Amino acid sequence: MLAVVSCQVTAGEFTYWAYIPFPTLYQSVAWGDREVPVFTNDTAWMPLPFLNQDPELNTGTVNSSYQFGVEGLPICLGGSPHCLHFSHEAWAVRYNHSHISAFTMIIVAQSFKYNHTAVLNETLPSTLSLCPMPDVSGGVSQLEWTRCRGGGPRLLLEVKGKSRKYLVADWSVHGDFQTKFSHVNLRWHKGNHSIAADGNETIIWHDGGLSPPMPHLANTSQIQSHIWKLLTAGKPMFTFTGNMSLNLTTNIANPFHISLHQNSSRYVIACVRKPYLLLTGIFKWDNYTGVVNCTNNCIFLSCINTTWWNNNWNESHSDLYILTARKETWLPVNLTRTWSESAGVTQIYKVMQDLVHHSRRMVGILMTVVIGLVAIASTATVAGLALPQSVQNAEFVQKWHEQSHLLWQQQRDIDAHLTE
Template sequence: MPSPFLNQDPELDTGTVNSSYQFGVEGLPICLGGSPHCLHLSHEAWAVRYNHSHISAFTMIVVAQSFKYNHTAVLDETLPRTLSLCPIPDVSGGVSQLEWTRCRSSGPRLLLEVKGKSRKYLVTDWSVHDFQTKFNHVNLRWHIGNHNIAADGNETIIWHDGGLSPPMPHLANTSQIQGHIWKLLAAGKPMFTFVGNMSLNLTNIANPFHISLHRNSSRYVIACIRKPYLLLIGIFKWDNNTGVVNCTNNCTFLSCINTTWWNNNWNESHSDLYILRARKETWLPVNLTRTWSESAGVTQIYKVMQNLVHRSRRMVGIVVSAVIGLVAIASTAAVAGLALHQSIQNAEFVQQWHEQSHLLWQQ
């Protein structure tokens, strides 16, 4: 998998929400799943060839769960200048690992077309096509459940735009590329590696083109996102006029996904996966036991001034204690704000804050 990697065990945060949970989005939400406005699921393959010649090519093919593409769509999108064209990589037989590169195919692919409130959204991808056809452009399908792939035919096989470039979906004609969300899909199923060769058998006149591949490994990965981002998985309904997304059933917060979770919880036709970000500032309810002031510090200063009027001899001690108290209140508020900003709190935290917020006035 392309970097970045975690060098420690991930934080497996989970939690459920009720069916009335809703959130708002601006524009097209980032989601994966079966809904019409989400990126759909399929499989993708990457090819690497060893010791390539005109009659034989020892080949390795990597297959992983990824996005579903519309291969027939014709798009008119500006060529990204920062990406070079992807070749099919030629490597030696002793290579121990494959290097991913950021490069492009000969043209964009259409991943998604959604009608919004005031515009139509197109999600495209300039990464490599990574699919095979016969010479007459009849599409070939990979059945990754098979451990071996062997065939003889009278037509050669063409690999279109091969290379080790990860999917890079983005809104059409924008520069912001989402180069990592495909890993969430790749973690849902094993990543298979096929090795073998494609060769020309001149003794077989009727079917001279031969392909023989066998699956030699299956790898499992865990894909995680870091705070303040979080995954929300379940059944949802998106209102493209208001931008509001409502949870309708079985909604769960997650920080990581692996194959076990995917097999036990994912519904191919109903489940959606959203990537959410916690709000940086949030209004919380408080329980006041005295008259409201601009801040707790203002109230303390007001009390000090009242005491100074009646007890002038204790002025220095009162001022010092008031300053210390003000610092303590500011520190408490700062710590609470930091906790809200760097983590994602649940309803129990909000309820506890509401019940105990009046204690700040007593510090």
């Protein structure tokens, strides 16, 4: 679909703008934009939505550079100061309605890193209730995720923008084991696929519940509760089971002991679907102009899994951006004649009329019209190649603009031939 709008300035002078829906031009998703759905292949341990077909794991297109725009603070994951950084998140479920310290299972996955000391004055939304501790029985085959909140907001990111300071916060749970009365976090000792800790008080799980991370701009309601799955796909998910014991003989100072043993691991594939796309590489963001440049190792992806992550991700340099296709664009059209109506519709109409009155010229007319329509369609073909060939730049738009009048000139010649 192509629409052209004209504006007559003076007699005989026209300015034309072409409206192009869903062009192959991309911009970065920003904080405050609508929620980006991320699909996974794990229907048992991950929340909706799920992949309904085999993921496209080999869709990466490498370009030496790529430029795109953003309105506001771009959503990105990686090592850059304006991107969300990586850490691990843990969730706990309770077996058979027992006390959390008696026998429990912990799910650990790669997620966002947050500031442990920052205090936010953000008001928690009344629509989110406090997360309860999930109860399970026997082997856990299905996890039920719920949008609920933890004890308070956590700061994930603080960025100084052009005219404001951006704060990205999270309302969800950030669980860990603590001493029951003094609320001191435990110091863990890692061993052979196991972790253990000691305390001088009864040990409890703080901030329970199975709630996905919900990062958002502070004091706004538009959350992004799916993008954490992209990080989860980068590393395997682990489950730990264990219990707490009391040791009054060998460790009197810290007699409460908890031990967790790794008993399973799961690998997740995470994907985005149209109109979204993933772009990884090395980036520079200009927060004054809103322009983001991918300067090296630019790879377009629809899906991410652990194998790709291990083979391509550079912990100190790589970032991951979520791009979205523009819904529309307007281009100035340089024409050498007055616009009448859609050239394609005009030619089809004329063909039908001429076929009725001049049937013996049918073959020649069809060939002429097809050549003209192919010429017009060539612009759309060039646009379709814009993404893989990285021609979304000023030069591409300029050439499109300059060549548009040639297409319509060809249509005038076709008009003349058809009227003979």
